[in-house]
Amino acid sequence: MPGQTTFWIGHILALPTRCVFIGSSFIVKKMGLIKAASNGKRAATGGHSYLFEPFWWLGMISMIGGEIANFAAYAFAPAILVTPLGALSIIFSSVLAHFILKERLHIFGVLGCALCMVGSTTIVLHAPHEKDIHSVKEVWELATEPGFLVYICVVAVAVCVLIFRFVKSHGQKNMMVYIGICSLIGSITVMGVKAVGIALKLTFEGMNQFIFFETWLFTVVVIGCCLTQINYLNKALDTFNTAVVSPVYYVMFTSFTIVASVIMFKEWAKQDASQIATELCGFVTILSGTFLLHRTKDMGNRPSEVHSSSDPLQCPDSTKTSQTSEI
Template identity: 75%
Template sequence: MGFSSDNLHGLILAVSSSIFIGSSFIIKKKGLKKAGNRGTRAGSGGYSYLYEPWWWAGMVTMIVGEIANFAAYAYAPAILVTPLGALSIIFSAVLAHFILEEKLHIFGVLGCVLCVVGSVTIVLHAPQERSIQSVKEVWQLATEPGFIVYTCVVVLVVAVLIFRYVPRCGQTHMVVYIGICSLMGSLTVMSVKAVGIALKLSFSGSNQFIYFQTWFFTVVVIACCLLQINYLNMALDTFNTAVVSPVYYVMFTTFTILASMIMFKDWDSQDASQIATEVCGFITILAGTFLLHKTKDMGNVTPVQPPVIISESRDCSDSNYR
């Protein structure tokens, strides 16, 4: 399936975004480690990282990546843009191996390869971008019953995770922090796409900022991003970066594609074979991420020395040896 010019622009922006975001994980983690040596760790609720230049450098890098990602959603459908986040997994895992000394085993490398193969499969069969002439059209899609139900479910689940499970098992179960980031991320992407479309149309001569819908989507983007940054910092400070990145990617991609299917009905224009290929590609990504997660400590295991048995010396003439 060939790319339209809009899809091609979205592809280039998404690849650039992944490189910047992948690097930001490493820079921020370095800053978090330095800040943790001087004050309360972010994973324990501390905010000393706000005084650490390395953390701010990571934030700037992430912002650049997110701006590129922001622009990509204005040109291409979420099903094309979101899976390319696999490149940030590869970049952050490799950099973590060399810079943070978080060892990546050979099976982790294979997991990264599977993530890329799955992402390429999805990208090659992604639908064309839907033609939208006004932000009011996006608002109509967002206020349909299906997406309203999805939004309510997401907000409810996130509230339960924050107030019930974060205090109890946030330090031991990575899925709590990542779940909050991923669920809110799916709403962020839908709002980012709306604001991106509004900017694209405004630059083309049709001002969309005269409508309250554009400002509503903008507020949602800011609120969701602040929440995601807070819990992503906690996840990065508590767990291995080489594992946080792929798990966050898979959960974020899953919920974003689901939200896009409900809101923009991306699969309505595709046949069964294209949808099946995309599903297979996503299963490949899941397999790669599972492999990364299960083998994350294989290269760091210290071999256990067998116990030394000291026996009393006996004379060979002892009756037990006859």
């Protein structure tokens, strides 16, 4: 564990950014996507008209500002503690979606969110602590060990299968396709962000880390992964209810990030059977909440609305339905 000072610096950076900047960015970007859908080809079908919408760019600026501070947080606190603080953005995003986008959660959707939050909190409270990392070289050694290389290969294969096999056939019918891509890639992004964050921190302290090729390699990985995440997150927001996308994305992203962190830093070896069992219960709770959110997203809609929401290609009617559909 880092010292108490850096521990609290990381949390102070992560708390407001995740809650305000990143939470609001989902809503503002969705507003831009809705406007773009009425003026050109939708993002869900490969269109990029949203690039000409000021609201979308305002949302991106908000997200970038939040991620910059969140990026700094990873340099001061363990990823396994910083990442789960994204739960606050779900609450903030859901409140804004309720009042601004008129996207309301059904009672079972609220229960699903609660289960996700309880499960995530359980995992965080019982997750092993990440050891201190003092140089990019140390991160590189951990990233090139067999266990994490296997994880990277599994993620790469899963992402390729989702992109080339399921995006066209199921992407606009099942949000887990888009969110799965974002979450899997996101777990790799966080490990890269952790490395670059440490490099910047040490560089500012007088130990230049940018003389090492590993630092630049991690930087390229972060940029590539972030661009891919933005692309598929846009598709998810353009197709599905924001009140559903936000919590499910948070849960999957956090879960994969915790798995990646545990594999990379090997804290699992320090845990006893009780801690492992508690974490497994947390994962089961998260899966239950995610399933409930996904399966009840159309509850409360009239039959005609449910039918329309299943066909997101109908525009602009489908956009209107997406805004008013309930979980």
